[in-house]
Amino acid sequence: MKIILTAILILGMQFCLYPQDFGLKFSGFVKNDFFYDSRQTVTIREGHFLLFPAAKNPDSENNDINARSGFNFLSIQTRLTGNITAPDALGAKVTGMIEADFFGNENASFIDVNGFRLRHAFAKLSWTNTELLFGQFWHPFFITSNYSEVLSFNTGVPFQPFSRNPQLRIVHKLGNISLTGALCSQRDFTSPGGSVILRNSSIPEMNGQIHYEAKNIENQTGLLVGAGVGFKMLQPLMSTQKGSAKYVTDEKVSGVSGTGFLKITLPFLTYKIQGVYGQNLFDLTMLGGYAVSGITDTSRNTVEYSTLNNLAVWTEIITGTDIQAALWAGYSENLGSSDQIAVYSNQVGGTDATIRGSDIEYLFRVSPRVVFVSGKYSIGLETEYTTAAYATKDISGKLNRDTNGKITDSERISNLRVLLSVILKF
Numbered sequence: 219m220k221i222i223l224t225a226i227l228i229l230g231m232q233f234c235l236y237p238q239d240f241g242l243k244f245s246g247f248v249k250n251d252f253f254y255d256s257r258q259t260v261t262i263r264e265g266h267f268l269l270f271p272a273a274k275n276p277d278s279e280n281n282d283i284n285a286r287s288g289f290n291f292l293s294i295q296t297r298l299t300g301n302i303t304a305p306d307a308l309g310a311k312v313t314g315m316i317e318a319d320f321f322g323n324e325n326a327s328f329i330d331v332n333g334f335r336l337r338h339a340f341a342k343l344s345w346t347n348t349e350l351l352f353g354q355f356w357h358p359f360f361i362t363s364n365y366s367e368v369l370s371f372n373t374g375v376p377f378q379p380f381s382r383n384p385q386l387r388i389v390h391k392l393g394n395i396s397l398t399g400a401l402c403s404q405r406d407f408t409s410p411g412g413s414v415i416l417r418n419s420s421i422p423e424m425n426g427q428i429h430y431e432a433k434n435i436e437n438q439t440g441l442l443v444g445a446g447v448g449f450k451m452l453q454p455l456m457s458t459q460k461g462s463a464k465y466v467t468d469e470k471v472s473g474v475s476g477t478g479f480l481k482i483t484l485p486f487l488t489y490k491i492q493g494v495y496g497q498n499l500f501d502l503t504m505l506g507g508y509a510v511s512g513i514t515d516t517s518r519n520t521v522e523y524s525t526l527n528n529l530a531v532w533t534e535i536i537t538g539t540d541i542q543a544a545l546w547a548g549y550s551e552n553l554g555s556s557d558q559i560a561v562y563s564n565q566v567g568g569t570d571a572t573i574r575g576s577d578i579e580y581l582f583r584v585s586p587r588v589v590f591v592s593g594k595y596s597i598g599l600e601t602e603y604t605t606a607a608y609a610t611k612d613i614s615g616k617l618n619r620d621t622n623g624k625i626t627d628s629e630r631i632s633n634l635r636v637l638l639s640v641i642l643k644f
Contacts, residue, residue: 241303246317247643249295251371256634258284263321265290268372269503270581270606271633294320294332295371302341310343314353323406335406337382349389357381357407358400358425359502364442364481364490366534368546369587369600369639376574377532377548377583379477379494379502381407383423398427398446409452409501410508410572418453419470425449433483440483448475450498452508454572458519471508471523473497491533497525500574504528505550505581507573509623510561524557526573526623542589551580554624577617579607579625594643602635 251266258272259265265288275283302314315338322333340353356362359379366374373380383402390397402423404413416423427446434440451472458467475496482489500507511524532548552575575581587600607628609617618627 239305241301243301244298245301245644246298247296247641248293249297249642250291250293250640251295251369251637252289252291252639253635253637254287254289256287257631258286258288259633259635263294264292266292266294266321266371267375268370268602268604268635269376270575270578270604271631273577273606273608273631294322296320297337299338308343310345310350312341312343314341315339347391349387351385351387351389354382354384354405355387357383357402357502358385358387358398358427358446359448359475359477359494361444361477361479361492363429363431364444364479364492366490366532366546367536367544368534368585368602369589369598369637370585370602370635374532374546374548376504376581377530377550378492379499379504381502383407394430394432396427396429396431398425398429400425404501407501407503409450409498411452411454415452415454416450418456419451421451423448423450438483438485440481442481442483443479445478446476448496449473450475450501452498454508454523458521460517460519465518465520467518467520469514469520469522471498471525473508473525473527475499486537488536489534490536491531493529493531495527495529497527499528500572503574504530505552505575505578507576509555509559509572509576511555511557512560521561524555524559526555526576527553529553540591542587542591544587544589546585546587547583549580549582552576552578552623552625554620554622556622558621559623573623575606576623577609577619577625579609579628581606596641596643598637598639598641600637600639602637603632604635605630605632607631 260269260272261267272284277283297319299317304312317338318334318336320332321335322330323335338355340351340355343350366378368374384405385400385402387400404416409415425448427444429444431442451470453470455467457464477494479492498506498508506526506528508523508525510521512522514520514522530550534546536544583602583604585602587598589596589598607630609619609625610627610629612618619625
């Protein structure tokens, strides 16, 4: 931490010495969250990043161990952003950003509690109609001009795509139309097995989008509509093993994803919606992943894979300025696979390690909020009612799902989170 703060101080002094060439402007916020859950939940980082309610966990007398409430108070979302300007290069305006917070990186022993972690780090070249971005930034499916503005740190996950990726991104503008292309790797948000299985495929994730945006500043109205498509290939294994013998393998799993979105801005109201269909969306903190669809060579234990597919949609209505009221809602469904699933890989404690929510048929969430704003200070109250339809079990104890991974019978489990958020921006 001392090294990081010293580096920031030295960098700031350098910018002060050369104000005609460089600029560094700090901004950010201090955020304190106080929340209560009506039952145990599936979360990231001390319950802060809520995904969905935990499944039933019966004891010896068939009492649900997870049917217990809980709370937490946290300030680890507090954030520091440094916006950088630099001398022009290659005829382009040069800007950049470094952003970090205190969310840390969750692990079994919480060694990194309150850890100062990197969020964004990029440099950008901007010409009249074209922009080039190099570095870590939001995944292209996280639409920065049309994302969920909920108070919860989950930002609408697992209905809203959520990931930050090292990438190369180009944006070209043709009037009101913008064309975007991106090549991405993985770092903090990875596919099952870590970022190495994308790297070993030798092909970065590819994404393309088209946006149409029209604004009328005088009337305070606007329209944004767009669509995008992505392609991702993984190589889960470099070798297989049969007895004591090892064999090189080159089996890969690939998936195609698409998104569409709409934002309407009026003087008194903002409406947003985004839909996502995806094959293997695990790395976007959504439902899905991949599984083994068959064994192609029993003498070598060589396998082939299939993606578990997901459909998600979220929508939001926001109104007000000093007193803001909003309603957010989302739905996500496990569509199963287009192939029959032979093996749910690496099952750990009943959970499929390569699939998020393989025992969930669908999820939905309703989240109203009200925020009181006074200058740089705001206080918000938000509730999240999230329901997960978990697969029931047959008489033999197996989950009720078909051979393609689609849930055939389920029961609803719900959680109510009440969140009080206090934010000071600077």
